Amino acid sequence: MQYFTKIRQLLDNKFATRAILAALCVIMALLPLFLNNYVLNVLWNAFFYMLLAMGLNIIVGYCGLCDLGYAAKFAIGAYTTGILIKTYHWNFWLTLPASLAVSIIAALLIGGPTLKLRSDYLAIVTLGFAEIVRITARNSNITGSATGISAIPRPSFFGIRLVKPNHWYYVFLVLVIIFIIISGRIRNSRVGRALAFIREDEDAAQAMGVNTTSYKLLAYTIGAAMGGITGSFYAVKMTSISPSSFDFTQSVNILLAVILGGMGKIPGVIVGAAFFAIFPELFRDIPVIGDMRMLFFGILLIAVMLNRPQGLWPDKLGSEPGGLPGDINTVGRR
Amino acid sequence: MLALGGVCVFSFSEVVLQQLINGLILGSFYALVALGYSMVYGIIKLLNFAHGDIYMIGAFACLSVFGVISKEIPGLAGIGLSIAAAMVLAGIIGYLVQRVAYRPMLEAPRLSLLITAIGVSLVIYNTVMLMTNGQPLFFFSGIDNSAGFSFGNIRITYVQIFMLALSATTMLALSFFISRTMMGKAMRAIALDQDACRLMGINVNKIIGSTFIIGSMLAAIAGGMACVYYGNVQYNMGYTIGIKAFTSAVIGGIGSMPGAMLGGLLLGLLEAIGTQVMTSMGMSGSAWKDVFAFGILIVMLILRPNGLMGKTDVERM
Numbered sequence: 220m221q222y223f224t225k226i227r228q229l230l231d232n233k234f235a236t237r238a239i240l241a242a243l244c245v246i247m248a249l250l251p252l253f254l255n256n257y258v259l260n261v262l263w264n265a266f267f268y269m270l271l272a273m274g275l276n277i278i279v280g281y282c283g284l285c286d287l288g289y290a291a292k293f294a295i296g297a298y299t300t301g302i303l304i305k306t307y308h309w310n311f312w313l314t315l316p317a318s319l320a321v322s323i324i325a326a327l328l329i330g331g332p333t334l335k336l337r338s339d340y341l342a343i344v345t346l347g348f349a350e351i352v353r354i355t356a357r358n359s360n361i362t363g364s365a366t367g368i369s370a371i372p373r374p375s376f377f378g379i380r381l382v383k384p385n386h387w388y389y390v391f392l393v394l395v396i397i398f399i400i401i402s403g404r405i406r407n408s409r410v411g412r413a414l415a416f417i418r419e420d421e422d423a424a425q426a427m428g429v430n431t432t433s434y435k436l437l438a439y440t441i442g443a444a445m446g447g448i449t450g451s452f453y454a455v456k457m458t459s460i461s462p463s464s465f466d467f468t469q470s471v472n473i474l475l476a477v478i479l480g481g482m483g484k485i486p487g488v489i490v491g492a493a494f495f496a497i498f499p500e501l502f503r504d505i506p507v508i509g510d511m512r513m514l515f516f517g518i519l520l521i522a523v524m525l526n527r528p529q530g531l532w533p534d535k536l537g538s539e540p541g542g543l544p545g546d547i548n549t550v551g552r553r
Numbered sequence: 554m555l556a557l558g559g560v561c562v563f564s565f566s567e568v569v570l571q572q573l574i575n576g577l578i579l580g581s582f583y584a585l586v587a588l589g590y591s592m593v594y595g596i597i598k599l600l601n602f603a604h605g606d607i608y609m610i611g612a613f614a615c616l617s618v619f620g621v622i623s624k625e626i627p628g629l630a631g632i633g634l635s636i637a638a639a640m641v642l643a644g645i646i647g648y649l650v651q652r653v654a655y656r657p658m659l660e661a662p663r664l665s666l667l668i669t670a671i672g673v674s675l676v677i678y679n680t681v682m683l684m685t686n687g688q689p690l691f692f693f694s695g696i697d698n699s700a701g702f703s704f705g706n707i708r709i710t711y712v713q714i715f716m717l718a719l720s721a722t723t724m725l726a727l728s729f730f731i732s733r734t735m736m737g738k739a740m741r742a743i744a745l746d747q748d749a750c751r752l753m754g755i756n757v758n759k760i761i762g763s764t765f766i767i768g769s770m771l772a773a774i775a776g777g778m779a780c781v782y783y784g785n786v787q788y789n790m791g792y793t794i795g796i797k798a799f800t801s802a803v804i805g806g807i808g809s810m811p812g813a814m815l816g817g818l819l820l821g822l823l824e825a826i827g828t829q830v831m832t833s834m835g836m837s838g839s840a841w842k843d844v845f846a847f848g849i850l851i852v853m854l855i856l857r858p859n860g861l862m863g864k865t866d867v868e869r870m
Contacts, residue, residue: 283664287671332855339600339667343799344854347847350796358840467792471675478668510683517675521654524672528658528665 247392251385259384265496266391267453272476272492273398273485274445279474280483281411282438283418284334285342288349289473292443294356294465295322296450301368301460302361311374311455315448322447323440330439335432341439349470357462367461374455387456394452395489398445402485405441414438415483468513475516479523567706572825574709578782580821581720585775586798587805587813588727589768595744595808596764597659602670603650605795606677607643607769611776612786613681614639616692619780627695629715636719636777640770646677647769648762655765656758682788689787692780716778723774724814727767731810740764744808793843800850806860815861823849 229235251259275289299318303309309317333344356362363369373382381390405411413434416424425431454460472495480491499512586608593601619635626634654673658666701710731737739760743750751757775794780786801820805812827845853860 279664283662285664285667329851332851332858336854336858339598339663340803340854340858342600342667343796343803344851347796347800347850351844351847354841354844471671474668474671511679513675514679514683517672517679520672520675521669524661524665524669525654525657528661 244396248389251388256384259388261497261500263384263387263391263456265493266388266395267449268473268476268492268496269395269489270391270398270449270452271446271473272480272488273395273402274442274449275473276402276442276477276483276485276488277405277414277438277445278442279477280481280488281406281414281418282435283482284435284439285339286345286439286442286470287342287467287474288345288347288352288470289442289446290465290467290469291345291349291352292322292326292446293450293453294349294352294460294462295325295443296447297454297460297465298356298362298368298450299447300451300454301371304371304455305368306361311451315451318447318451319444322443326440326443327436330436330443334435334439346467346470349465349467353462353465356465362462365462367459367464368454369459371454371458371460373458381455390452390456394449399485399489401445406483406485410434410437418483471513475520479519564706568829569826571707572829573822574707574713576822576825577818578713578716578821579825580801580818581717582775582779582794582817583798583801583820584814584817585720585723585771585778586794587801587817588724588810589772590798591802591805591807591810591813592740592764592768594802596740597655597761598663599655599666599670600799601768602667602795603673603677604768604772605791605793605798606674606681607647607650607791608772608776608779608794609681609786609788609791610646610677611639611643611769611773612780612790613685613690613776614642614773615777615780616690616786619692619694623693623695629696632694632696632777632781636774639773639777643769643773643776644766647765647772651762651765656761659761678788678791685788687788689785691785694781694784696781698782698784712781716782719774719778723771727771728810730767736760736763796850797843797846800846800853803850803860804853806862809860809862812860812862819861820846820849 250262254262271289271293274292275286278284278286278289296318299321300311300314303314303317304311329344329348330341333341356367357365373380375381376390379386381387405414413424413429416427416429417431417434421431473492476491476495477488478491479494480489481487502512586604589604589607590601593599593604615632615635615638618638619631622634623631625631650673654669655666658669696712698712699708699710701708701713731740739750739755740763742753742755743757743760747757750760779790797820798817801816802813803816804819805814805816824842824846828839828842831841831845832839
């Protein structure tokens, strides 16, 4: 336990963090030279979960809102791109702004009316909305009904057609780095501090002049937009999408990655997402454990909440000098 | 249930009446489950995510008990006894969940409590899925589900009458309990101010435990009724009804008992009529009926977030 604390202190040190990050970037960039396609695909899957978890982290980790329908956000992005490419023959890169716009509009429609109310209403509304999206996708012609959209052409990037596993490895690695930068910049900005304040004590935040409704809506919209973009890339990487990829289990998985990893803490979220992507691969040959996966996660979730309500590797914003007053473990409890 | 249409030519008013009956039945399921949601929300402000799974456990318990006793006690008496046994089991599980997972979290932030509830739901859901291998189990009540009265083309079966009577009795008993007994009074008091109750000598933890037991028992009644009515039981049956019961509670005004009953019945009626309207418009009504229900939830929250019978003050987290 003492060593664990020491390692954590080392990782929380700014200089050490940068050195480790630089080394990690180099290692990750060189990895495809040594790995086979299977491992690359597993890593790609881990990157994919990291992107989703970082998007949801803005909503759950930074702002303390509970979103139980995050799969719908990336479904919206994936279907927007899929439909625009297949039905209207758009270039993939041009569908990205469209997917961004649709995600933002959907988030505003859902978040706008509900975020004014008790925050826990959002949980059930997002769940209901995710079901609406999934059922609509399953029963509409334009989304290809239950079979979904298939044979979406792969895009090219400066003349290189992105077909090989290592192409996608690099595309998603770059996306992960971009998302890390975005998340980090938001966290350390005025917006990030306002969101942390709302998460810790909403009434106090409001009393100090933070417009809680618009900040919550902002966090929700940014999170949804990140999910939408991830969905667009997912659609062209997989070349086929179907409603079953966007069900409730998917939303729960992403939520678990964020919560178990450590709400609000970017490295925590990344480790959590990697765990969720790689864990099933480790046990894929042992059927009983594979089936018991979600049961195990449920028990883990309760145990973590009972003992470490802020996740395994929580964010320390709040206990830093110059940050919010008080410790994260005492503020906001009632 | 929906197969009633299309067999013969119905007049418009008959279709409406038939759907009213169907909606009433559906609504009594929602209302019973919504009551549990609303009671727990009223008292500790927790969205009890595992409530739908308690309903599912009630259904499985009823099915198992009836399987054992149906040789000795067949028919309605046996079903009644099975539902009673299911209520006991669901009450115990509801209490245990509260004791183990929620009670230590009562002082924690609301988000942590909500996430714990999701964890509980995952545990119950996956345990039952592993125990039943994900297969549905079938319920043979020995009662003819189609026997009943006919008024022209409108049919109401004995089973439907039994279920309406059972849910009406339950709800009346609950109203009496909440409004007339000491414990009901204590529940209402805790919903208003927990600390003041503690100072007045009310054992708050005991009352919260009782609320979970009663809420779970109500869900088990609905689960037992679902056994008889639909004839099959599956591990995922609690998920959709959980969201719909929450919708009902929101329609009525969350935390309000009469609101939950009214909301449940209204949602059942709206869903039955909505499905009928969509079918007559040439769309697949049954595929879209959940969209309809969840759409009502979102519209309701936009237009009247405190529900039809909820208090008008907006409560913040």
